[in-house]
Amino acid sequence: MANTVKIRVPGTTANCGPGFDAVGIACTIYNDLELTLSDQGGISLEVAGEGAGAIPADASNVVVKAIQMVLTKTGYPANGIKLNMVNNIPLARGLGSSAAAIVGGLVAANELTGNRLTKEEILDMATAIEGHPDNVAPAIFGGITVSIMDSGTAKYLRFLPPKNFSMVAVIPEFNLSTKAARKVLPDSVPFADAVFNVSRTALLIGALCTGELKLLLHALEDRLHQPYREQLIPGMAQVLAAARQAGALGAALSGAGPCLLAFTADNSDEIGQAMVKAFNIHKVDARYQLLQIDTQGAIIV
Numbered sequence: 001m002a003n004t005v006k007i008r009v010p011g012t013t014a015n016c017g018p019g020f021d022a023v024g025i026a027c028t029i030y031n032d033l034e035l036t037l038s039d040q041g042g043i044s045l046e047v048a049g050e051g052a053g054a055i056p057a058d059a060s061n062v063v064v065k066a067i068q069m070v071l072t073k074t075g076y077p078a079n080g081i082k083l084n085m086v087n088n089i090p091l092a093r094g095l096g097s098s099a100a101a102i103v104g105g106l107v108a109a110n111e112l113t114g115n116r117l118t119k120e121e122i123l124d125m126a127t128a129i130e131g132h133p134d135n136v137a138p139a140i141f142g143g144i145t146v147s148i149m150d151s152g153t154a155k156y157l158r159f160l161p162p163k164n165f166s167m168v169a170v171i172p173e174f175n176l177s178t179k180a181a182r183k184v185l186p187d188s189v190p191f192a193d194a195v196f197n198v199s200r201t202a203l204l205i206g207a208l209c210t211g212e213l214k215l216l217l218h219a220l221e222d223r224l225h226q227p228y229r230e231q232l233i234p235g236m237a238q239v240l241a242a243a244r245q246a247g248a249l250g251a252a253l254s255g256a257g258p259c260l261l262a263f264t265a266d267n268s269d270e271i272g273q274a275m276v277k278a279f280n281i282h283k284v285d286a287r288y289q290l291l292q293i294d295t296q297g298a299i300i301v
């Protein structure tokens with residue numbers, strides 16, 4: 001007995017400035033994953049592209065954890081897991097590589113075990129593994145998502161903006177794990193900073209829903225995580241400023257970083273070049289990639 005499925009999952013950018021652990025956007029950068037379940041026992045894994053040679057081929061692999069979670073929940077009698085991954089999403093850079101891995105594993109295993117889980121159940125399971133819903137929600141549903149947790153259950157809103165925009169992701173050559181980037185965050189923040197973020201997050205969602213993209217300049221400001229994470233990313237403030245000076249609608253840290261993301265209506269290449277140059281001034285090698293909003297989320301290919 002063996003059956004196989006192929007899944008494509010988008011990368012995601014989370015937080016989008018003030019929407020810490022809540023807002024996320026699916027992006028047109030993808031990982032492909034082929035899963036075969038069998039009764040032959042063992043775990044085997046082939047990885048091409050990002051993470052090749054570094055991703056573990058045992059039960060510690062987050063894709064394997066996600067698959068095993070589905071097998072346990074559904075009681076499906078398979079003990080052999082064969083994975084073939086082709087990764088384009090860089091690892092530990094702020095473009096949702098872990099969310100894509102988790103969602104890929106859950107969606108693939110669900111497909112092979114009779115599609116017994118709803119997308120909402122997959123969201124809850126993915127959030128339980130990832131720890132927060134902001135990357136996994138857009139990886140599942142595509143588009144822009146706002147998610148909250150309520151006693152272990154995720155509630156989400158998914159929408160597409162009426163007016164499209166592009167994103168320029170500037171990807172520095174170094175990794176920064178989400179774990180390390182969360183360690184520098186404080187346990188509490190001044191009330192004024194909470195108010196600052198509540199108002200910007202409301203403005204951000206309003207701007208994206210209505211297409212009033214000029215508001216993004218202020219709507220992407222944040223005081224909950226970016227000021228604390230700046231110490232981990234050489235030149236961060238200058239790279240964000242370079243994006244705005246080159247004509248970006250606004251710019252922010254992507255997820256936990258170190259990627260920085262500019263929102264653009266035009267001039268995307270010039271903005272990417274200006275951001276790379278600003279990183280280079282701080283002795284950081286970087287490249288940029290133009291991204292659009294992915295509207296589908298994880299799909300079977």
Ligand SMILES: Nc1ncnc2c1ncn2[C@@H]1O[C@H](COP(=O)(O)OP(=O)(O)OP(=O)(O)O)[C@@H](O)[C@H]1O
Pocket residue numbers: 012014031051055061062063085087090091092093094095096097098099101135176177178179254255256257
């Ligand atoms: N395709 C994959 N297969 C297995 N594990 C993966 C894969 N992609 C990422 N991971 C795991 O996830 C880790 C990176 O997750 P982390 O949350 O630190 O960063 P990220 O998800 O890329 O960024 P962010 O959450 O800020 O968007 C890797 O070090 C690896 O352990």
Ligand SMILES: N[C@@H](CCO)C(=O)O
Pocket residue numbers: 014015020021022132134135178181182225255256
């Ligand atoms: N909201 C998360 C996204 C990265 O996983 C963070 O900023 O830590």
